[in-house]
């Protein structure tokens with residue numbers, strides 16, 4: 001997968017050199033490039049914004065600069081592959097694990113990080129008509145940030161970890177919260193077996209794999225019922241077996 005990020009703060013995306021995403025980039029599993037939007041400005045001050053039509057506080061990011069940048073980045077592709085143009089913003093569709101799974105299936109993501117009061121609306125309108133480009137505004141939750149960069153980091157991590165080969169044990173993707181099981185994850189423990197008077201649940205040291213699996217499933221169901229009953233309600237009817245019903 002190829003991901004391009006456009007921003008006026010490239011250093012905000014430095015964490016993408018670290019950990020699993022950084023490893024995926026170095027191994028070639030993920031082709032990720034961060035671009036400075038100001039490289040497409042034409043004036044001495046490298047201006048990317050201007051005052052809003054209709055008045056009001058703050059500044060709006062100029063469509064001409066974004067147009068030059070997006071045209072250049074979108075044109076730079078090997079096979080005219082379709083691209084999803086993501087615009088992080090509080091008014092977008094809220095990112096869920098399902099969204100991440102969808103985006104992980106894309107050949108290419110281009111992420112336009114807005115700042116100030118946002119990007120001139122005509123940019124999204126224009127690229128929505130561009131053949132091979134799908135425009136999606138993505139929110140990472142119901143709150144406002146100062147720019148799209150933090151959201152870009154969240155989206156990239158949520159998507160990259162789903163790419164084959166990025167996480168060591170793909171099995172772990174099934175039982176994690178919001179994973180394929182559709183439940184919250186069960187509690188996890190490691191050595192020592194007792195810590196400050198807290199013992200590890202005995203079943204986990206019994207060596208009985210069937211009982212461990214049942215215990216974990218029960219804890220995941222209990223947690224989901226207590227903290228996110230909405231997720232339980234969404235489960236397919238056949239997702240719960242008779243043994244689950246007693247939790």
Ligand SMILES: COC(=O)c1ccnc(N)c1
Nearest residue numbers: 089090139140145147151
């Ligand atoms: C400027 O971007 C935001 O404020 C933003 C982006 C993505 N999700 C949000 N909840 C806010």
